[in-house]
Amino acid sequence: MTTPAKLSLWSVVRHILLVAGAVVMLLPFVWMISTASKPPSEVFSSELHLIPHQFALWENLQTAFAKANLWRFLLNGVMVTVSIFVLQVLVALPAAYALAKLRFIGRNALFALVLFGILIPPQATAIPVFLLLHKLGVLDSYAALVLPFTISVFGIFLMRQFFRNVPDDLVDAARMDGISEFGIVWRVMLPAAIPAVTAFGIFSVVAHWNDYFWPLIVLNSEHLRTPPLAVAHFRNAEAGTNYGALMAAAMVIIAPLLVAFLLAQRRFVEGIALTGIK
Amino acid sequence: MARIELNGIRKSFDATEVLGGIDLTIENGDFLSLVGPSGCGKSTLLRIIAGLEPQSAGQVTIDGSIVDGIRPSARNLAMVFQSYALYPHLSAFDNMAVPLRMRRLSTVERLPLLGSLLPGRRREERIIRADIDKVAAQLEISHLLQRKPAQLSGGQRQRVAVGRAMVRQPEAFLFDEPLSNLDAKLRVHMRAELAELHRSLRSTFIYVTHDQAEAMTMSSRLAVMIGGELVQVGRPAEIYDNPRDVRVAEFVGSPKINMMPGRIRDDSRIEVFGHVLRLASSQPPGNCSIGVRSERIELGSGPFSGAVIHVENMGAEAFVHIGLNGTEARLVARVNDVRRLPDIGSHLSFNFAADAVRAFNSAGKRIDVTAEQPERIRERAVV
Amino acid sequence: MSDNVATIGGVTVRLPVPATAQRRGRLSLTPYGLVAPALTLMLIMLLGPLAGVIALSFTDYQLGAPSLSWIGLANYHEMFGDRVFWTSLRNTLVYVGIVVPGAVTTGLAIALLIQSGTSLRSLYRTIYFLPVMATLIAMAVVWEFMLHPQFGLVNGVLREIGIAGPSWLQDRSTALYALCAIGIWQAAGFNMVLFLAGLVSIPKQLYEAAEIDGAASAWARFRLVTWPLLRPVTTFVVVISGIRSFQVFDTVHVLTKGGPSKSTEVLIHSMYTEGFEFFRSGYGAALTVVFLTFILLLTLIKSRLADRGVQYA
Numbered sequence: 001m002t003t004p005a006k007l008s009l010w011s012v013v014r015h016i017l018l019v020a021g022a023v024v025m026l027l028p029f030v031w032m033i034s035t036a037s038k039p040p041s042e043v044f045s046s047e048l049h050l051i052p053h054q055f056a057l058w059e060n061l062q063t064a065f066a067k068a069n070l071w072r073f074l075l076n077g078v079m080v081t082v083s084i085f086v087l088q089v090l091v092a093l094p095a096a097y098a099l100a101k102l103r104f105i106g107r108n109a110l111f112a113l114v115l116f117g118i119l120i121p122p123q124a125t126a127i128p129v130f131l132l133l134h135k136l137g138v139l140d141s142y143a144a145l146v147l148p149f150t151i152s153v154f155g156i157f158l159m160r161q162f163f164r165n166v167p168d169d170l171v172d173a174a175r176m177d178g179i180s181e182f183g184i185v186w187r188v189m190l191p192a193a194i195p196a197v198t199a200f201g202i203f204s205v206v207a208h209w210n211d212y213f214w215p216l217i218v219l220n221s222e223h224l225r226t227p228p229l230a231v232a233h234f235r236n237a238e239a240g241t242n243y244g245a246l247m248a249a250a251m252v253i254i255a256p257l258l259v260a261f262l263l264a265q266r267r268f269v270e271g272i273a274l275t276g277i278k
Numbered sequence: 279m280a281r282i283e284l285n286g287i288r289k290s291f292d293a294t295e296v297l298g299g300i301d302l303t304i305e306n307g308d309f310l311s312l313v314g315p316s317g318c319g320k321s322t323l324l325r326i327i328a329g330l331e332p333q334s335a336g337q338v339t340i341d342g343s344i345v346d347g348i349r350p351s352a353r354n355l356a357m358v359f360q361s362y363a364l365y366p367h368l369s370a371f372d373n374m375a376v377p378l379r380m381r382r383l384s385t386v387e388r389l390p391l392l393g394s395l396l397p398g399r400r401r402e403e404r405i406i407r408a409d410i411d412k413v414a415a416q417l418e419i420s421h422l423l424q425r426k427p428a429q430l431s432g433g434q435r436q437r438v439a440v441g442r443a444m445v446r447q448p449e450a451f452l453f454d455e456p457l458s459n460l461d462a463k464l465r466v467h468m469r470a471e472l473a474e475l476h477r478s479l480r481s482t483f484i485y486v487t488h489d490q491a492e493a494m495t496m497s498s499r500l501a502v503m504i505g506g507e508l509v510q511v512g513r514p515a516e517i518y519d520n521p522r523d524v525r526v527a528e529f530v531g532s533p534k535i536n537m538m539p540g541r542i543r544d545d546s547r548i549e550v551f552g553h554v555l556r557l558a559s560s561q562p563p564g565n566c567s568i569g570v571r572s573e574r575i576e577l578g579s580g581p582f583s584g585a586v587i588h589v590e591n592m593g594a595e596a597f598v599h600i601g602l603n604g605t606e607a608r609l610v611a612r613v614n615d616v617r618r619l620p621d622i623g624s625h626l627s628f629n630f631a632a633d634a635v636r637a638f639n640s641a642g643k644r645i646d647v648t649a650e651q652p653e654r655i656r657e658r659a660v661v
Numbered sequence: 662m663s664d665n666v667a668t669i670g671g672v673t674v675r676l677p678v679p680a681t682a683q684r685r686g687r688l689s690l691t692p693y694g695l696v697a698p699a700l701t702l703m704l705i706m707l708l709g710p711l712a713g714v715i716a717l718s719f720t721d722y723q724l725g726a727p728s729l730s731w732i733g734l735a736n737y738h739e740m741f742g743d744r745v746f747w748t749s750l751r752n753t754l755v756y757v758g759i760v761v762p763g764a765v766t767t768g769l770a771i772a773l774l775i776q777s778g779t780s781l782r783s784l785y786r787t788i789y790f791l792p793v794m795a796t797l798i799a800m801a802v803v804w805e806f807m808l809h810p811q812f813g814l815v816n817g818v819l820r821e822i823g824i825a826g827p828s829w830l831q832d833r834s835t836a837l838y839a840l841c842a843i844g845i846w847q848a849a850g851f852n853m854v855l856f857l858a859g860l861v862s863i864p865k866q867l868y869e870a871a872e873i874d875g876a877a878s879a880w881a882r883f884r885l886v887t888w889p890l891l892r893p894v895t896t897f898v899v900v901i902s903g904i905r906s907f908q909v910f911d912t913v914h915v916l917t918k919g920g921p922s923k924s925t926e927v928l929i930h931s932m933y934t935e936g937f938e939f940f941r942s943g944y945g946a947a948l949t950v951v952f953l954t955f956i957l958l959l960t961l962i963k964s965r966l967a968d969r970g971v972q973y974a
Contacts (some may be wrong), residue, residue: 014778021771022788025846028789031814032803048817095699104692110700117707119960121908122951123929125947128713129706134724151702172330172362177442178351178380181691189369193324212911213929217937228798232739232915235802243806252798253727261794265787267796269854 036060036247043243060248067245069236070252072223073230077256080145080226081205087150088204089197096159097185101171111160115151123213130217144218149208155200162196163189187267204273211258227253279587280449280482282308287336289322291300296322298506299336304499309476311493314503315529321454323503324486328452329353340449351380356443357452360459362435364427370438371410371423378406378447380404384531390638413444417495425431433464436538440475449483457492490530496516502526524642527569533597534574536609540568541635548637551602553581556650557632569636571598576609577620583607586620600628709844714953736947749919749926750951754861756927758839760906763845765898768852772889775853776860777879783913786857791849795849804843807828810909817830833924840912840925848905852898859894863887878949900963904956 034050035043037057042049063226064070098104099111107116129148133139136146166189173278212228219225226234234249282304289297297319300360304310312320316321325331327338329350345353351650356377364373368629379388379402380603392560394400415422417437427435443451453472457465473496478482487493493500493515501511504525527535540550542564548557550568559566577598584600594612598620612629615618620626637645722729741745775785778961792800807814809866810828819826829839832951867886876882906934910929919926928948 009857011778011780012910014774015781016786017772018774018781020765020787021774025789025792025850027814028807028846029795029802029805031807032800034804035806046811046817046820048821050815059688083793091698094695095629098692099911104697107692110696113703113708117703119956120707120711121953121956123713123908123910123932124949124956125707125710126709126932127717127942128951130937131713131724131942132710139664148706151699151706156699156941166775167361167363167685169359169361170365172325172328172350173357173359173442174365174761175330175350175374176328176357176480177377178354178697181695185695186836188365191365194367211935212798212914216914217933228796230798231796231802235805235915236906243812246802250802253799254795257796258791258843261790262787263788265783269786269790277889 002138032064032247032250033057036251038244040242056217056244057248060244061252063242063245064234064249068230068234068249069223070230070249073225074252074256076224077209077227080142081208083142084149084208085204087146088155090153091150092159092192093190094182094185096156096163097099097189099156099160100163101166101168102181103185114153114156114160118157118222122175126214126217133218137235139218140220142224143268145215145224146213152200152204155204159196160194162193164263166192170238178257198267199271202268206257206268206271281450282450282482282484283337283339284327285337285339286321286338287323287326288334288624289319289326290334291332295328295414296506297333300503302501302511304482304484306478306482308486309498310501310503311475311485311487311497311499312503313487313493313529316488318503318556320486320488320503324452324454324484327484328357347536347636351377354446354449355452356446356448356450357454357469358436358439358443358456360455362427362439362456362459362474363433364438366427366443366470368432369424369426370419370441373427373438374410374413374423374442375406376420378409381446382406383655389586398445409443409445413441419439428430429636432460433468436460436468438497440472448481450484451487453483453487455487456485457487458489460518464492465492491532494530502529505528521636522567522644524567524569524638524644527636527638531571533572533610533612535569535571535636537567538607538609540566542566547633551582551605551607554589555632555635557635557637557647558650559637559647561646562640565640567638569607569638570610570630570634573631574612574634575628576630577611577613577628580627582629583625583627586622586624586626590617590624591608591616600626602658690709706829714946714949717943718950719947720943722943724942729943732943735824736740736944739944740947740951743891745923746931746948749928750925750933751838752923752925753909755837756844756909757906758905759838759841760844760898760909761902763841764848764852764902765850765895767845767899769891769895771849771853772856772860774853776857786853789853791850792847793850793854796835797911800847800914801843801915801947804839804846804912805916808839833921836917836925840861840909840916843908843912844906844914848902851901853959855894855898856891857893860887863890896963896966900959900966907955907959930957 031049034052037055037060038052039054039056039059042052042054089278099107102173133144133147138144170188170192171184179187210228211226212232215229221231231250231253235246238246281369284302287297287300288295295482300323311324314320314441324329326333329345329348333346340353341406359486365376370375382402383399387396387402412425417440418438419434419441422430422438427438432437432497439456449603457468460468469492474536483498497514500514500517501510502509502517510522510526517526518530521530524537538550540548543549543554544563546558546577548555548559548564548566548568563653579585582602587601588599590597593616595628596616596619598611598613600609600611602609632649637647639645694905701761702873719731719733720729721732721735771789775782780824804902810816810826810831812923815829816826827835829835863886867890868882871885876885910933913925913927913930917925918928929952932945932948932952935948
């Protein structure tokens, strides 16, 4: 790799390998778009071709939107993920501030609980939480989708780590200026923590937009379905008969996140990589 | 403007005592510097005055009212922090407006969107703007008001932080090492500015610093703290000239005071390096230490002699480091005429006047000494 | 601790404050007010249910049943005597055993390849990261069609080169491996990002020092610098992948429902069927406890290795 000739040779090999890998990674997406653009006659043909002879994307999209209330499902997805995120921030930020900047009896114990909470996978608490929501009579509602996720111990942990790096002087200055402790959380800490909140927001929204397990458990009604649940139901109803429309529906469901990702890649990668810490 | 009294202030963090009973009165209009080496508790004391930290015992009184348990903002003191603590997301103007808005606007009026629609808020905002403009003009930062802290230089941030303290017209200003983040040149400049500001505001200033030069040059009074104790309080000249404790003598003044091991003889005279000084002490015989400031060492002749180890030429003055013959001791002498400096390695004799001697007992406390022939103008401490 | 509680509200400062107010000022309740919502929700939604799931596993509770009774270890007895449980445990372990090494090595390989040159780095990173972002359920449906025995892309390509492909997801000898492939496809990009972060944090000077010290080939430098310094990250990625693949559910539920003939039955899917389809909450809870034990085990391994990793650093 020290001589230019070797360097360019390696560079060629590197690109060949990476392009080959990229093809495998992209294949499902390409095949999805390709199938979504084909009329049924071409979908059900053993002859392989990527570019449809007859372009039918529009028709497939129309069928998808006609057979399933996709707008409604997308709207559900937005409402649920946004409510979860907003509530998570409302709950986590004050706690993170107290854990990072205030001294009080029980602080270490509480932080230990937070760390322990991070270890608990969501599936582990599913049955009791389900029974609790059943007792409360809120199953099959937006509340059932949102309530269990209003507490994000991971969010508390993350924000606490970030807040610890905010200078104490800034907090003291706010106190001298007459801002209350609650005020400090929103007027001083939140603006200072915007990058961390953004990353956490992406993490949270992506996780809950894509979540299938929980909506599957608590929902019955069609009008409450979140996007993943909608695709699964669409597939159960249409599989084997109308792949073009199914692929079109899948495209619609993954589009919002993928577009957002392509627009703000760095932030998304940061946000998702947070899962690694979890 | 306010008179601040501290009575028996103690503070412990988890069994470690940081402050051991501080009594101090800061008079109205005083510029008091709390000075001491790092870790002496001076910042903690300032934070207790501010109300940011509760004391373990004792009382803080501002203008005759005990303020313990009153939250910081209600004490009507302003503080300038070492890191300036400007809100990074707010412009200089909005930073300065925070304390005013917090005081003058109701919770509803402070609401982000709704609040700005209320007529009361608009009226208040006009007054706030006028107040800030006045202070900004005074500090010459009017052209910077729309900038965010990140777009300001260190000195400019410093001014905005001072401005934020000034706009609310506090009872007193608290400064927590506000110049330590500036470069040396700017620091010297800001010293003069802060002293001028104090004169024009005629307000009470409490200024914490570990830099004795800063404290000496700016303040009307100095409170030297060491190891959680208030060791000496007084005017800068008094502290410099008349330290009551060896730690004060060593902390104040640059270069450091020359300390030499001495002994009180049975005839109550003081002896140093084998020479008996014409100084008598009322203390019982035993070991003591004597201190002489570098500017009081007179080179040329005298009973003491040593070799020149090092010469620091500062341009206007020079410091000659002398290793005393036959001892480990080193002294620093100030020479005003830099054109006539001894060579390194050369030997010279020196002397110091009896009234230049400050003697301390083995516990470090100042011992009073009397010159034997006080009527002579230049008393020589001689064999 | 700090005395910020507005003991006297807006009342003028000049008033001496009575001793009781001073007391209250010091024992501030503000921190507790700030953490109260989080703590309450944590107890209700996380720690309470965790204790609940363990307790439930010793009961015969069924959703809608009027009462429950303690049946000791009966659920566990039933579980250990059930062939389906052992199948599902075995399948889960096979899935983890294939996906973890697969996704970790591909992730590492991609990261190294991307980092070994300077051109098109962010483009490659974006492409490899796409599967992580895409809703897995939607992509599972796409994969299902790609694996369609007759009209699917995979068998189409195989046919071109003269091989008759199996009916992947409907064949009990291939279904689990097909799910593994989807799992690797989805997780590799995620691991790549973690590895890239690890690679970036290796100081450049170390490579220069290695070169001066005689590590001439790229492989030598990899052995001397990259691999040892990447070890903590690698451990971390392995455990994270392990925990994530233990939770496999989405693809199983939408593509195979555990079939054909239980060949893709996995732990969480069993838990789902027992707990939420047959509403045997007690038995589902016992399955959850088994699942939790494995997760806990992995976490323990992680903290053990992490401790050792610190010594390397």
